[in-house]
Amino acid sequence: MHLQGVADAITCRTFPTTLKGAARLWFSRLAPNSISTFKELSAQFTAHFIGGHQYKKSTACLMSIKQQEEETLRAYISRFNKEALSIDEADDKILVAAFMNGLKExxxxxxxxxxxxKTMSEVLYRATKYINAKDALLAREDRPKKRERQEDIQQDQGRKKVRTGN
Incomplete structure (x- = not known):
């Protein structure tokens, strides 16, 4: 709008249509006629919301992420990835090193x-394969004992029928 040479009054009136959530609430609480220029509105908006700006973390904070003793690999990956997203332009080699550094033995x-x-995507692919294999083995171990008992019962019944001739 500035490039089009639109008047301040119009810019100030259209600005609130772009707001959502907390910004919209902040704007609705402004006293009527308390702002006369868009520059003033812009300055108040910036002053109010500058504290909410989230700065990117350094890659060094990734080295402090450790897999907890009872934490699953899946949960660790989720927590690590969440932190990695807050890093500005994290190098793949650093991500891999930090991830492996935090893994429990x-x-x-x-x-x-x-x-x-070499890459974080390769590590995550391998982790997914490892998790799936581990889940498959657990599912195999946790097969219902009922099925085995039912098979035993059926075999016993079959033997009885053969012995009794029924």
Whole structure:
């Protein structure tokens, strides 16, 4: 609008139509006729919301993320990725190093060291495969014992029928 040479009064009236949430609430609480120029409105808006600006963190904070003793790999990945998103332009090698640094000792960490992963996407792919394999093994172990008992009962019944001739 500034480039088009639109008057301040019109700019001030159209500005609130672009607001949502907290910004809209802030604007609605302004005293009527308390602002006379768009520059003034802009300055008040900036002064009010500048504290809410979230600055990007440095990659060094990723090194402090550690997998907790009882934390699953899936939960650690989720927590790590959430933090990694708050890093401005994180280098892939640093992400991999920080991720591996935070992993608790175990088979997955050993496999990462054994087969050098170069990118974070490769690490996450391997982690997904590891999680899926572990889930499959757990599901296999947790097969309902009922099924095995039912098979035993059916075998016993079959033997009884053969013995009794029924």
């Amino acid at each position: 175990g088979k997955f960490l050993f496999s990462l060291y054994k087969n050098d992963s």
